[in-house]
Amino acid sequence: MENPTGLHTGVCNGASGPSRRAGTIADMGSTGARWPSRQEAQELLFEFTQGDALRRHGRAVEGAMRAYARWFGVTDPAEVERWGIIGLLHDFDYEQNPTEDAHLHVGGRILRERGYDEEMVRTIESHANYMNVPRDTPMKKAIYACDELVGFIGACVKVRPSKQVADLPVSSVVKRLKDKAFARSVNREDISGGAAGLPRPLEEHIAFTIEALKPIAEEIGL
Numbered sequence: 001m002e003n004p005t006g007l008h009t010g011v012c013n014g015a016s017g018p019s020r021r022a023g024t025i026a027d028m029g030s031t032g033a034r035w036p037s038r039q040e041a042q043e044l045l046f047e048f049t050q051g052d053a054l055r056r057h058g059r060a061v062e063g064a065m066r067a068y069a070r071w072f073g074v075t076d077p078a079e080v081e082r083w084g085i086i087g088l089l090h091d092f093d094y095e096q097n098p099t100e101d102a103h104l105h106v107g108g109r110i111l112r113e114r115g116y117d118e119e120m121v122r123t124i125e126s127h128a129n130y131m132n133v134p135r136d137t138p139m140k141k142a143i144y145a146c147d148e149l150v151g152f153i154g155a156c157v158k159v160r161p162s163k164q165v166a167d168l169p170v171s172s173v174v175k176r177l178k179d180k181a182f183a184r185s186v187n188r189e190d191i192s193g194g195a196a197g198l199p200r201p202l203e204e205h206i207a208f209t210i211e212a213l214k215p216i217a218e219e220i221g222l
């Protein structure tokens with residue numbers, strides 16, 4: 001969704017501990033079905049998304065997903081890349097299909113027609129509540145947790161004097177979450193529910209996501 005923050009928000013009412021690590025490395029890597037390379041995924045995003053805002057949003061969520069792969073204990077670089085691809089592609093069809101009856105319904109069909117892994121497609125679909133896909137893997141929990149928060153962090157950055165994520169405090173994000181008039185298209189329940197689903201305290205989730213975006217700040221306009 002295009003918005004003044006320059007990042008997507010809206011329609012997709014979307015430190016380490018041992019408990020989160022169990023069973024994560026094998027997520028989606030064992031079916032043998034085809035995943036796109038990182039380059040192919042970017043080309044697919046650019047094929048269906050012309051606007052810079054949504055392209056930047058995909059890149060930002062990619063960065064957050066890569067960070068969360070490592071948080072969940074993923075060490076295989078190829079698997080970390082798959083987490084990033086989910087973030088990069090999660091809204092690839094949104095620009096052309098910005099409504100609940102089209103977004104992800106169309107995107108899922110396109111991905112299946114191109115022969116991509118079914119679990120990859122289901123993970124992308126899972127970030128929207130209306131798709132009714134159970135979030136039964138760490139990757140699905142993470143894409144839901146990252147999508148709306150990344151967009152909201154972008155909104156918070158845009159109203160700061162520096163307009164940089166580098167000096168964005170967690171307290172500022174928490175304060176603006178309580179202000180329902182600010183970035184009103186963002187579903188606050190998705191953000192709090194996403195953190196709970198990881199599970200992780202909301203403030204920790206916000207701080208972690210901010211840190212994940214800092215290394216790619218220039219690429220994503222933050």
